[in-house]
Each structure stands twice: as C-alpha cells, then as structure tokens.
Amino acid sequence: xxxxxxxxxxxxxxxxxxxxxxxxxxxxxxxxxxxxxxxxxxxxxxxxxxxxxxxxxxxxxxxxxxxxxxxxxxxxxxxxxxxxxxxxxxxxxxxxxxxxxxxxxxxxxxxxxxxxxxxxxxxxxxxxxxxxxxxxxxxxxxxxxxxxxxxxxxxxxxxxxxxxxxxxxxxxxxxxxxxxxxxxxxxxxxxxxxxxxxxxxxxxxxxxxxxxxxxxxxxxxxxxxxxxxxxxxxxxxxxxxxxxxxxxxxxxxxxxxxxxxxxxxxxxxxxxxxxxxxxxxxxxxxxxxxxxxxxxxxxxxxxxxxxxxxxxxxxxxxxxxxxxxxxxxxxxxxxxxxxxxxxxxxxxxxxxx
Numbered sequence: 001x002x003x004x005x006x007x008x009x010x011x012x013x014x015x016x017x018x019x020x021x022x023x024x025x026x027x028x029x030x031x032x033x034x035x036x037x038x039x040x041x042x043x044x045x046x047x048x049x050x051x052x053x054x055x056x057x058x059x060x061x062x063x064x065x066x067x068x069x070x071x072x073x074x075x076x077x078x079x080x081x082x083x084x085x086x087x088x089x090x091x092x093x094x095x096x097x098x099x100x101x102x103x104x105x106x107x108x109x110x111x112x113x114x115x116x117x118x119x120x121x122x123x124x125x126x127x128x129x130x131x132x133x134x135x136x137x138x139x140x141x142x143x144x145x146x147x148x149x150x151x152x153x154x155x156x157x158x159x160x161x162x163x164x165x166x167x168x169x170x171x172x173x174x175x176x177x178x179x180x181x182x183x184x185x186x187x188x189x190x191x192x193x194x195x196x197x198x199x200x201x202x203x204x205x206x207x208x209x210x211x212x213x214x215x216x217x218x219x220x221x222x223x224x225x226x227x228x229x230x231x232x233x234x235x236x237x238x239x240x241x242x243x244x245x246x247x248x249x250x251x252x253x254x255x256x257x258x259x260x261x262x263x264x265x266x267x268x269x270x271x272x273x274x275x276x277x278x279x280x281x282x283x284x285x286x287x288x289x290x291x292x293x294x295x296x297x298x299x300x301x302x303x304x305x306x307x308x309x310x311x312x313x314x315x316x317x318x319x320x321x322x323x324x325x326x327x328x329x330x331x332x333x334x335x336x337x338x339x340x341x342x343x344x345x346x347x348x349x350x351x352x353x
Contacts, residue, residue: 026053059144149185165299203261206244
C-alpha cells in the first residue's frame with residue numbers, strides 16, 4: 001500500500017465541516033428520480049457533493065502510488081518533464097511554481113498531471129512525454145483510472161444535460177472522448193507541518209466542467225455563496241468529493257454553480273502528515289466555445305434574468321483551450337508581475353449579482 005493510505009488521525013472533533021449531499025452513483029446510473037434530483041440540488045446550490053458507490057476507490061489509491069514513484073525521482077530528472085510557463089499543465093510541477101494569492105506567494109505543493117489524451121492513446125504520445133515511471137504505470141494504473149473517471153463524469157454530464165432541458169447529447173458533444181481537451185489527472189502532495197494558515201492552493205474556481213477528488217486528509221475549504229467565512233470539507237472514506245467547474249456554469253447560463261474553494265493545512269493532528277490529493281478534471285474539447293447554451297428554454301430564461309455584468313462573465317466567447325491556458329499561465333510564479341497577474345487567472349467567481 002502507498003504511504004498515503006497508512007493509518008492517519010481522525011477528523012478533529014472540535015472542527016466543524018460544511019455538510020455536503022451524499023449522492024449514490026449506482027442510483028444515478030439506475031435513473032433513480034430522487035437521486036437525480038438530489039444531484040441537481042447539489043449542482044445548483046453549493047456546487048459540491050460527495051459521490052459514493054463509484055467503484056474507483058482503489059484506482060485513486062493506485063494513482064497516489066504512481067505519484068509517489070514520480071516524486072522520489074531526482075529533481076533534475078523530474079524537471080525534464082516540467083509543465084512550463086506558457087499555459088500548459090500536463091507534466092511535472094515543482095514546489096513553488098504556482099502563486100497562491102495576489103501578492104505572488106509561492107505554493108508548497110508538488111504535483112504531476114497526465115493528460116486524458118495521453119492516457120487513452122498510450123503508447124501513442126498525444127500531448128507530451130512523461131517520466132518512465134509514469135509510462136510503466138500507464139497501462140495498469142493511469143489509463144484504467146482515466147477510463148473510470150470519464151465514465152463517471154459522462155454519467156453526471158448526461159443527467160445535467162437532461163435537467164437543463166438541452167437536446168439529447170448536447171453536453172456530451174462538447175466533451176467528446178476522442179477530442180483533444182485539457183482533461184487530466186492531477187496527483188498532488190502537500191508536505192506535513194505547514195505553517196498554520198499557509199495556503200497550499202489559493203482560492204479559485206475550477207477551470208473545467210466537473211472535478212472528481214479524493215484526499216487522504218482534510219484541508220479543502222469552500223466559501224459558501226453569500227458568506228465570507230471559509231468552511232472545511234471533510235474527506236469521507238470511499239467517497240469522492242465532486243464539484244462543478246467554470247465551463248459547466250457557463251454552458252448552464254449560471255444555473256450550475258462553480259464555487260470558489262482553496263486548500264489550507266489539514267486541521268488538528270492531521271497537519272503532522274503529508275496531504276495527498278488525487279483529482280480528475282473533466283474539461284470540454286479544446287475548440288468548444290464557452291457560451292450559454294441558449295437553445296434550452298430553461299437556460300435562456302435563467303440567463304436573461306441575470307445582470308449584464310454576470311451575463312458577460314458567463315459568456316466570454318473564447319474557446320475552452322483559451323480559457324484554460326490563460327488561467328493556467330497566470331498561476332505560474334515566473335509570470336507573476338503583481339496583483340494584475342492574480343486577477344488575470346480568475347474564473348467565474350466574480351460578477352455573481
């Protein structure tokens with residue numbers, strides 16, 4: 001078993017966590033109307049929910065094992081596969097290469113991202129090369145993980161499609177399996193004993209459509225709509241933490257909520273251990289235009305009620321790739337030129353009036 005799943009301290013009893021709806025994936029697949037409505041409720045309110053009975057628990061753990069093998073490599077070797085500063089995120093990310101706030105403070109986490117396109121085309125290289133240990137684990141670990149996450153994401157995308165009153169398959173067409181996209185896995189390790197209050201990942205909304213996350217420890221916080229106080233999200237064994245991203249908010253005309261969130265050191269005695277995260281980010285095809293899908297009367301009605309400022313934020317008219325690379329580029333420490341750089345990496349969290 002990889003280090004991340006060793007016995008760890010329980011959630012501190014004196015730390016309150018924000019309640020999330022628990023959605024049963026098997027009931028979603030079965031078309032259970034009550035469960036479909038609960039997913040809709042989660043997506044249109046906080047935009048975060050737990051997903052149980054998804055069948056991918058061991059796949060997430062195996063991905064931590066892959067990340068552990070990468071992070072053990074000499075830094076010089078890892079840097080041969082670095083993401084770079086031009087807006088791409090596939091590959092290795094060294095500690096300190098992202099900013100976490102407008103002041104340009106560097107992040108304390110190490111990570112490795114693998115493109116969905118490379119995982120599904122392996123051994124053909126679609127987007128870039130990776131360390132040998134990643135290639136060795138592509139067949140037994142990475143590709144099966146991506147396959148499961150694609151299926152889970154597609155199930156929920158299909159449900160949201162129907163709830164939004166869109167023509168059958170409209171959202172699916174924007175997320176074609178074989179279309180190049182910024183969809184990717186991300187394995188992240190934050191070191192133990194971080195200074196209390198230090199940001200591991202600054203407040204942000206996610207770039208894409210859906211995010212599927214498993215953590216071994218706490219630290220994730222959300223900023224519920226209408227509040228100014230951050231709330232912890234407690235990781236639950238066997239459960240993913242799922243959330244809506246910016247592009248799904250745009251496609252839905254603001255009906256689905258891409259909520260701002262951040263990562264801080266784990267609470268209580270959990271802070272004494274390395275924090276591992278494994279995420280799968282589902283993002284639209286690179287050439288998909290980011291605009292509300294107004295062919296749906298439900299979306300059109302909701303969008304027309306919004307302020308001009310909010311409408312503008314939900315209809316940037318750029319492609320998914322432009323949206324992603326602009327935000328990614330401005331997270332890079334090397335590109336930081338002041339508070340304007342931080343503002344330039346923002347998503348849909350502004351203009352909610």
